[in-house]
Amino acid sequence: MSDHIVHSPNSLPPALFLMGPTASGKTDLAIELCENLPCEIISVDSALIYRGMDIGTAKPNAAELKIAPHKLIDILDPAQSYSVAEFRKDALLAMQDITARGNIPLLVGGTMMYYKALIDGLSPLPESDQNVRQAIEAQAEKSGWNVLHQQLAQFDPTSAKRIHPNDPQRLIRALEVYLLTNRSMTDLMATKSAPIPYNIKQFCIAPDDRKVLHERIAQRFQIMVDTGFQAEVEKLKGRSDLHLNLPSIRCVGYRQMWQYLDGDFDFNEMREKSIAATRQLAKRQLTWLRGWENIYSLDTFSLDNLSKVIKLSQLQS
Structure with a gap:
């Protein structure tokens, strides 16, 4: 069954x-x-x-x-x-x-x-990927977390509203999910x-x-x-x-x-x-x-x- x-x-x-x-x-x-x-x-x-x-x-x-x-x-x-x-x-x-x-x-x-x-x-969220996370962190160091938050807002405005630009842990996860699946975290969370x-x-x-x-x-x-x-x-x-x-x-x-x-x-x-x-x-x-x-x-x-x-x-x- x-x-x-x-x-x-x-x-x-x-x-x-x-x-x-x-x-x-x-x-x-x-x-x-x-x-x-x-x-x-x-x-x-x-x-x-x-x-x-x-x-x-x-x-x-x-x-x-x-x-x-x-x-x-x-x-x-x-x-x-x-x-x-x-x-x-x-x-x-x-x-x-x-x-x-x-x-x-x-x-x-x-x-x-x-x-x-x-x-x-x-929800079918992907497991963390260390390489993807390191790439996001490297980009944040170069451009700043605000730029990454703006990127998130373009493909996942709901998560961007929920996650503060000064919350790197949750910001990394939302970006990582999108990079790994090409779908937003909001979209995936709605799938049970x-x-x-x-x-x-x-x-x-x-x-x-x-x-x-x-x-x-x-x-x-x-x-x-x-x-x-x-x-x-x-x-x-x-x-x-x-x-x-x-x-x-x-x-x-x-x-x-x-x-x-x-x-x-x-x-x-x-x-x-x-x-x-x-x-x-x-x-x-x-x-x-x-x-x-x-x-x-x-x-x-x-x-x-x-x-x-x-x-x-x-x-x-």
């Missing part, structure tokens, strides 16, 4: 999306769903993709994975990077396989950009992938009270510390190919523990900074979810979340 097939919504196979901020209880509900419905889980989490990063990412444990195996976890080494486009391709293939087995794809996680890419598709061929039901799980979420985040970080998070990061730090600029090490908690091990601050400060960064992540996730369309809300502490999902999805347990 390709993501370019067009179906009427009623004939589409079902898929469930279970979103929510960090520490909101997504994994527990997902496992419960797998025990009651023919679901298979696909992880939608940009940190769970990395091998050897288990404690600080709150990766499901061996017992949980035995009950409910997760696809798209432990697929990369922490030295590697993973794009949104790669996630979309891998997730669609996994959904296709699950549907072919007669089961329901259950996508679980809090990386909202991944969900957005699945639902809305991606076809909608994915599933009848999607979306759910968001979170505690009603933000303070409770903050408490859960603090408790969970303490559990991570108690179960060997420092040793996990020490092991990563022992590798010569890993550093603070990698997406893996920039993950919440890992960056702060790494800096603590570098001697940048003491243990208590590391703990406070990690919890604060996790709260910020939860806040960003909730901001995304507030503007999300066609989503059902579930309270973390409600006892009937399972039956609600089954009923609202019109699926039989």
